[in-house]
Amino acid sequence: MPSHDVMPNMDLYQPVQVEDALAIADRLAERGWLVGGGQDTYGWLKDRAKSVEALIDLSGIESLRGIKETADGIEIGALTTLTEITGNDLITQRYSVLSDAAGRVASPQIRNIGTLGGNVSQDVRCWYYRRGLDCYRAGGNLCYADTPEGMNREHSLFEASRCVAASPSDTAPALVALDATMVIQSSGGERTLAAEDYFVGPAIDIENTTALRPGEILTSVRIPSTWANATFYFEKVADRNSWDFALVNIAAAFKVSGGNIEDSRIVCGAVQCTPRRVTNVENAIRGQAKNSSTAESVAAMSTDGARVLAHNGYKVPLMQNLVKRAISA
């Protein structure tokens, strides 16, 4: 693949109002590409692995930025940067699992411009796909990763369907753990989706990782008070401490009363195409003491149903250990 130093030719639209952005997105549909911080976008375009007629730059829309308190929790504009989320008092005090996750994304410079909306909407990191090969996800009819020779140590354990790419986001598991709601606007109006339903696996839509359709814009994320001030745990394991995507990450929330777990959310990233809620563990620990013996007793079941590829078997004990740590911490 040739290496390119410059971006290909394209148009650039810089609306400052959501309504204008929606009108442009509607008009251009699949010919347009929404860009927030652009940290996922520019690589695709520079590598010529994907092409587009026009960028719709959302970064000038002030109403999509910022974190505000609502009657039931908080609302975060989709264009809010990861650095802003990491340092926001409301989030660090009440929903620290999200600020911890945002603070572990990529590098400081990327967090300074990368947005929450972009972090949850970014495309998968399968290197075959990102190299521009005609795999299932790119509209072709084979998978290069799930082959005897394929390099798949970063790929999925669960719910693969033809494509075995894994969810790359650190904030996505945190939003699922917090029962967040994604607010999506289009020129036809607004719809909301539970965070869990925003992320879409290959069995449902192999070419997209989210439920966003052409013409739609993720405008904000609402976090209800349900899990405010819960006992949180976030951990990301990656090959490098900076820049790198997770091999497995975990975001967990526990409501603990008298040492016992009343309810919990345990969500792992990078183990399937969408954040994976470990519901069998959540059910098994309900009413149990939050300690290491409970953790020991349920860790193995967290990977029930895993289908290991040639090189990602290590993710099974890794995920079990993260679940164990989350419960015993």
Add this chain to the structure above:
Amino acid sequence: MNSRLTRRRFIKGVIFSGAAASTGASFYLANAQSGQSSAERLVTLNINGRNRPVDVLPQETLAHTLRYKLDLTGTKLGCNRGECGACTVLIDEVPNYSCSVLTHNVKGKTVTTIEGIKAADGTLHAVQQAFIDENSPQCGFCTPGQVMSAVALLRSNPRPTRKEALQAMSGNLYRCGAYEHYLNGVMRASGQLA
């Protein structure tokens, strides 16, 4: 300065006149307020405290504009993919990878590059001097980016802990690998290393 009529200058001249010739007939009819049409190409950028008018393609990255249109070649392009940090500049005092920011995104903002770091009389910035004193650079290619990250850190946090410095510098790769020397430089620049 005349002795610096180098091959690089000659090549840049060719690129620049080529760009100028191709723009003549094709300015966009811009309506910047609604954003309903594509971005206007002729923009004025605030770089190192000076207003710099420049013709910018819609898809152009800031690193490209700085290096190839404004002659600010102190900003280096390493990977050009946001994975090395050599191109780090400050946008409104915040470190960013200039290879991964569109130039059209910095209209109305202030950009500081390595050329804008030293004092008007040529005195090096404390970070630059400390990096020299600590022998931080080896080949030096990553150094402009390292300086920018360190300057941004010390402007927002004048006396960082070593861990905070490590965190702040974690978006800049150093192929030669002596990261400790840069960290020592940051600590020296903050006056915490005798």
